[in-house]
Amino acid sequence: MINVVWFKRDLRITDHAPLMQACATGPVLPLYLYEPSLIAQPDVSAQHVAFINQCLTTLRADLNTLGLALLTRVGEALAVLADIHHRVGTFTLWSFEETGNGATYQRDKRVLAWCRANGVAWHESPSGAVVRRLKDRDRWSGIWMQRMRNEPLDAPTVAVQANVQIDSHGIVATAHLPVSGCDKPLRQRGGRTVALADLHSFFNVRGQHYRIAMSSPLSAADACSRISAHLAYGSLSVREVVHAVWQQRALLQGQPPDCVEPGWLASLKSFESRLHWHCHFIQKLESDPSIEFSNMHRAYAGLREDNYNAALQTAWRNGETGLPMIDACMRMLTATGWINFRMRAMLVSFSSYHLWQHWREPALHLAREFLDYEPGIHYPQVQMQSGTTGINTVRMYNPIKQARDQDPTGAFVRRWIPVLGRVPTDFIFEPWLMPDNLQREYGCVLGRDYPLPVIDVIAAAEHARSTMWVTRKGNSFRKEAQAIFETHGSRNPAREGIKVRKTRSVRETREAETSARQTSLFD
DNA sequence: AGTGCAGTTGACTTT
DNA sequence: TAAAGTCAACTGCAC
Numbered sequence: 011m012i013n014v015v016w017f018k019r020d021l022r023i024t025d026h027a028p029l030m031q032a033c034a035t036g037p038v039l040p041l042y043l044y045e046p047s048l049i050a051q052p053d054v055s056a057q058h059v060a061f062i063n064q065c066l067t068t069l070r071a072d073l074n075t076l077g078l079a080l081l082t083r084v085g086e087a088l089a090v091l092a093d094i095h096h097r098v099g100t101f102t103l104w105s106f107e108e109t110g111n112g113a114t115y116q117r118d119k120r121v122l123a124w125c126r127a128n129g130v131a132w133h134e135s136p137s138g139a140v141v142r143r144l145k146d147r148d149r150w151s152g153i154w155m156q157r158m159r160n161e162p163l164d165a166p167t168v169a170v171q172a173n174v175q176i177d178s179h180g181i182v183a184t185a186h187l188p189v190s191g192c193d194k195p196l197r198q199r200g201g202r203t204v205a206l207a208d209l210h211s212f213f214n215v216r217g218q219h220y221r222i223a224m225s226s227p228l229s230a231a232d233a234c235s236r237i238s239a240h241l242a243y244g245s246l247s248v249r250e251v252v253h254a255v256w257q258q259r260a261l262l263q264g265q266p267p268d269c270v271e272p273g274w275l276a277s278l279k280s281f282e283s284r285l286h287w288h289c290h291f292i293q294k295l296e297s298d299p300s301i302e303f304s305n306m307h308r309a310y311a312g313l314r315e316d317n318y319n320a321a322l323q324t325a326w327r328n329g330e331t332g333l334p335m336i337d338a339c340m341r342m343l344t345a346t347g348w349i350n351f352r353m354r355a356m357l358v359s360f361s362s363y364h365l366w367q368h369w370r371e372p373a374l375h376l377a378r379e380f381l382d383y384e385p386g387i388h389y390p391q392v393q394m395q396s397g398t399t400g401i402n403t404v405r406m407y408n409p410i411k412q413a414r415d416q417d418p419t420g421a422f423v424r425r426w427i428p429v430l431g432r433v434p435t436d437f438i439f440e441p442w443l444m445p446d447n448l449q450r451e452y453g454c455v456l457g458r459d460y461p462l463p464v465i466d467v468i469a470a471a472e473h474a475r476s477t478m479w480v481t482r483k484g485n486s487f488r489k490e491a492q493a494i495f496e497t498h499g500s501r502n503p504a505r506e507g508i509k510v511r512k513t514r515s516v517r518e519t520r521e522a523e524t525s526a527r528q529t530s531l532f533d
Numbered sequence: 534a535g536t537g538c539a540g541t542t543g544a545c546t547t548t
Numbered sequence: 549t550a551a552a553g554t555c556a557a558c559t560g561c562a563c
Contacts, residue, residue: 355550404550407549408551478548
């Protein structure tokens with residue numbers, strides 16, 4: 011009986027339990043599916059498929075070194091599996107558990123039903139630290155460490171190719187698939203070789219000032235690890251990266267403290283905590299797939315859904331809101347497929363609060379624009395930055411303040427909005443404040459060369475803030491927020507908006523203790 | 534040298 | 549991973 015190893019978003023041969031187990035069991039057929047109904051989903055764009063194709067190129071080469079040939083097929087999972095079944099009879103199916111979008115979830119349910127009906131055993135291995143059918147969030151943090159502690163698996167050393175007479179479709183160009191959009195020439199390259207090079211340069215060169223430099227879009231593209239897309243498609247496993255962090259930290263701690271360049275240890279610590287958060291967020295969508303579609307806290311149902319404004323959404327998507335920092339970030343994202351975390355939060359916050367748009371359509375747009383789109387991180391994050399989780403405080407970003415903080419000279423804005431190139435720094439983040447004669451002098455007439463702001467930042471923020479807090483003050487708000495916290499909340503007291511005070515008075519301490527559960531939710 | 538005061542800073546609270 | 553407001557302590561300076 012042959013062993014079909016179904017590669018999904020785990021495009022590597024190291025630290026790959028399904029491949030390892032299949033190789034130890036019998037002849038192996040490595041399979042990758044281009045599933046038209048999934049590729050046509052509104053969260054998929056051409057850059058994703060092009061990146062996957064680069065991953066598949068190195069995966070195919072790596073499998074070849076084991077004596078295995080990658081079979082790819084364009085077709086729906088059920089049809090392809092049935093075809094294989096028809097040719098070879100029953101087989102064993104091996105894969106990772108996937109925490110994907112609603113469409114892959116439904117697909118997996120159909121595959122499971124088909125497997126049961128056809129006597130095919132489907133062995134799924136856990137991905138990262140994500141726990142399927144998690145009962146108790148309190149124990150999750152320990153599970154992360156448990157999962158990460160073991161050494162990443164080496165690639166299999168012995169493998170036997172299964173002999174199946176099916177033609178491979180090879181690497182399929184995006185033009186032949188029902189995918190939206192175009193590839194981005196400036197996006198990151200994919201594949202294991204690039205992934206390892208990115209990891210190496212981060213730990214040895216780029217990551218020294220990660221903790222500080224991650225906030226500004228000027229420095230983040232270089233100072234961040236840039237492994238997010240490699241993790242999303244599995245050319246690196248989270249555990250491999252965690253072990254690389256630990257190894258690097260041990261190396262630095264083995265040196266005399268004054269020989270370690272400043273910044274490295276704080277940066278590694280900060281990076282490791284984000285690897286923890288990576289799985290923490292995916293766990294939320296795994297535990298509750300409805301997060302992709304509807305507000306986590308029901309008190310927000312109907313708040314913005316009917317306020318859809320096509321003109322505002324188009325302006326936001328095209329980087330034409332008239333707010334230079336918003337537009338520059340969106341234009342960088344559109345061109346490169348990447349923007350740093352703080353600016354992603356700002357883009358979502360601006361759409362949800364200042365433009366008062368429901369998060370669902372903007373989330374789909376960003377899913378297509380983020381090369382590193384990972385559903386389990388994306389939807390919980392979008393909801394958090396839109397204020398609909400109920401367990402996080404309202405975090406409304408002021409695009410002018412963020413501009414001053416993260417781009418003090420205006421260099422970032424000028425790079426992505428050339429028409430603002432000659433505008434002096436005093437006006438660069440609020441060009442509408444320029445008198446007419448200066449607008450003409452600097453070659454940037456508002457309404458002609460660059461849009462007037464689509465909303466008044468102060469008034470829009472005021473409206474959003476008051477509406478959000480009125481909703482939060484509703485009678486049953488806390489009760490449901492408590493329930494959401496039980497299922498999804500972080501148990502780390504320093505995280506998810508829960509502040510740990512350094513000092514407090516006797517009275518404050520007593521109050522805090524008597525209402526600890528409530529304050530931990532709403533601080 | 535001490536006092537009054539405007540302006541600044543930082544910790545903490547509220548929205 | 550927010551921003552704005554409050555308040556008290558502190559600072560620099562004129563007198």
